[in-house]
Amino acid sequence: MRYCVIILDGAAGWPLPEYGGRTTLQAASMPNLDRLTREGMLGLAQTVPEGTEPSSSAACTSILGYDPVADFVGRGAIETASMGIRLEPDEVALRLNLVTLAAGAMASYAAGHIPAADSRALVTELASHLDDDVFRLYPGIAYRHILVVKGHPELLEARYTPPHDISDKQFAEYLPDGPGADLLLDYMERARPLIAASPVTAARSVAGVAPTDVWPFWPGKAPDGLVPFAERRGLRAAMTSGVDLLNGLAVLFGIDRLQIAGVTDGPDTDYAAQALGALEALEEHDLVVVHVESPDEAAHSGDVEGKIAAVEAIDHEVVGRIAGSLDDLRVLAMPDHATPVELKTHCGEAVPFVLHGPGIAGNGAETYDEAAAGGTGLYVDPGHRVMDLLLD
Numbered sequence: 113m114r115y116c117v118i119i120l121d122g123a124a125g126w127p128l129p130e131y132g133g134r135t136t137l138q139a140a141s142m143p144n145l146d147r148l149t150r151e152g153m154l155g156l157a158q159t160v161p162e163g164t165e166p167s168s169s170a171a172c173t174s175i176l177g178y179d180p181v182a183d184f185v186g187r188g189a190i191e192t193a194s195m196g197i198r199l200e201p202d203e204v205a206l207r208l209n210l211v212t213l214a215a216g217a218m219a220s221y222a223a224g225h226i227p228a229a230d231s232r233a234l235v236t237e238l239a240s241h242l243d244d245d246v247f248r249l250y251p252g253i254a255y256r257h258i259l260v261v262k263g264h265p266e267l268l269e270a271r272y273t274p275p276h277d278i279s280d281k282q283f284a285e286y287l288p289d290g291p292g293a294d295l296l297l298d299y300m301e302r303a304r305p306l307i308a309a310s311p312v313t314a315a316r317s318v319a320g321v322a323p324t325d326v327w328p329f330w331p332g333k334a335p336d337g338l339v340p341f342a343e344r345r346g347l348r349a350a351m352t353s354g355v356d357l358l359n360g361l362a363v364l365f366g367i368d369r370l371q372i373a374g375v376t377d378g379p380d381t382d383y384a385a386q387a388l389g390a391l392e393a394l395e396e397h398d399l400v401v402v403h404v405e406s407p408d409e410a411a412h413s414g415d416v417e418g419k420i421a422a423v424e425a426i427d428h429e430v431v432g433r434i435a436g437s438l439d440d441l442r443v444l445a446m447p448d449h450a451t452p453v454e455l456k457t458h459c460g461e462a463v464p465f466v467l468h469g470p471g472i473a474g475n476g477a478e479t480y481d482e483a484a485a486g487g488t489g490l491y492v493d494p495g496h497r498v499m500d501l502l503l504d
Contacts, residue, residue, distance in 0.1 A: 188206045
């Protein structure tokens with residue numbers, strides 16, 4: 113048996129009045145996911161444990177069959193692993209976004225979705241001025257970067273708010289707070305005039321939304337004691353994703369990373385290339401994970417039509433190419449978490465999953481969506497047990 117896990121990042125959501133009370137999953141045209149549902153097993157999975165931040169790090173850890181509490185790794189450390197950065201025991205890694213703050217509000221958690229080349233150039237410039245014995249700044253993907261801080265483990269205990277949680281809100285009460293926060297606030301203050309004086313900022317001011325600040329959050333330290341996926345499951349696995357988080361989880365869990373041209377974190381990703389690359393990888397691997405970020409990015413921007421278009425693209429270009437392509441293939445398709453468009457951030461409610469393939473019995477559902485999944489009565493909690501259902 114071979115296996116494919118398709119993660120539609122953030123695809124679940126809430127009913128939308130402008131769509132007659134339908135969610136984006138219900139409003140989207142998804143003939144392939146609906147077919148998998150009719151032929152397979154539909155249910156709900158609690159991928160985010162109670163009391164855990166509803167982030168992709170917890171939710172995707174669950175989907176991969178790991179317990180996000182017992183196997184917890186701070187997200188900064190996960191993304192650091194993706195970038196090949198080795199953390200020393202006395203170092204803390206934080207995600208650091210380029211953001212746009214205006215009139216006291218978080219005008220853009222992604223600096224207007226600054227292009228990767230501009231973002232990298234600006235962060236490299238900041239690093240040349242701000243790196244020292246305590247701080248090291250590393251450019252990542254698009255607006256997402258990594259700040260490594262040496263000798264301040266107290267930063268793990270500080271309070272942080274992801275900038276995408278406070279879109280359009282006044283940001284002052286959400287700044288880093290608690291142990292070590294003054295160190296980060298000083299770093300933010302020193303970065304601001306450098307960003308303002310950068311040629312990149314001048315060009316972005318003309319071409320689009322310009323970055324104004326950096327925003328650190330999601331701390332983590334080097335993990336210890338994680339059991340590789342192959343050892344835990346007896347399967348060789350691979351993954352394709354356009355974001356450092358999933359690539360970092362792959363590194364930490366010993367999952368091979370697929371290098372597929374055209375794979376990005378946005379709507380410009382080459383969906384077909386991801387699907388074809390996954391099928392090719394299944395010639396040498398037992399299990400392949402296909403992670404697609406675009407529905408989540410659209411939801412964070414409050415873009416209903418963009419989210420629906422992303423879900424439809426995954427259905428047509430990814431699910432349609434993979435499901436049923438191999439006689440011995442089981443497919444698991446699901447969001448990691450819900451990202452309601454009106455909320456513009458994640459929430460921790462259970463998400464629909466569908467299992468399809470040899471040996472998977474149907475349970476009577478007709479459409480792939482949140483309500484239909486709830487109606488089946490199949491509820492998996494903790495969510496990491498969905499992997500057990502797939503591999504059983």
